Amino acid sequence: MLQKRLDGLGKVLVILAIVLCIFVVVINIIRFHLAGNLGGPQIFDAIETGVSLGVSVIPEGLVAVTTITMALGVQHMAKNHAVVKRLAVVESLGSITVICSDKTGTLTEGKMKAAELSCGKCFHFSGKGSSPEGEVLDEKDNQVTQNKYPVRLKNSLMTCALCNNSSISFHEDTNEYVPVGDPTEVAILLAAEKGKMNKGYWLEQGWEFIDEVAFDSDRKCMSVLYHCKKSANALEMVFDNSSSKKKEKSKKSKKSKKSKKGEEEDDD
Secondary structure, three states: OHHHHHHHHHHHHHHHHHHHHHHHHHHHHHHHHHHOOOOHHHHHHHHHHHHHHHHHHOOOOHHHHHHHHHHHHHHHHHHOOOOOOOHHHHHHHHOOOOOOOOOOOOOOOOOOOOOEEEEOEEEEEOOOOOOOOOOEEOOOOOEOOHHHOOHHHHHHHHHHHHOOOOEEEEEOOOOEEEEEOOHHHHHHHHHHHHOOOOHHHHHHOOEEEEEEEEEEOOOOEEEEEEEEOOHHHHHHHHHHHHHHHHHHHHHHHHHHHHHHHHHHHHHO
């Protein structure tokens, strides 16, 4: 934009100089003609005067003033921790009026937070920022203690903790928690931390890491393989899952039977 404006100013100055030069030459020739002494030397003097005035219209210090102004601008930007290689980039950014973006993190801090977890029932997590301090709340915003977690919530929190490569550490210098890793993994890790079922909890329960299959664009998922040394814990979770599924199936069958009975009564 600045280059375009300077080019426009240069064109205007050139046109102005040509017009002024022609105007001065014509005026001098008319003056010599009226005086009755118009000749070759007088015409040459008129042209020389017009050209000199046209050249004087162009400011010689324009380049120097522009360079000094840009240098002062760079110095001011450096004081505000903005160092750029080309000022044209900053100028283009400053002339932007509308920014269209479709990616999370482009204009934000690149931080995500797990607000709700749906596993049969809907649970949400309290807390702010990257702090693992928080609680698990039910649909009525009542705190859910760890001993009252349903099986599906336990399995979900286990997945959040174990199938995860991110970490959160507390820095005493800044007195804040600093997450390391992918924002999505950090978000689900915070959910496991708030549920008091982080990776350390599951390792204490006997779960041992064996292998990992990294995220792939074809599979569109990441997988990990863990072995539970304490087989009783693993069997307990399997039986809990099967029992919960049986309960759900029995509830569904009862509902279907009731609905069939209702339909039969309507037919009667």
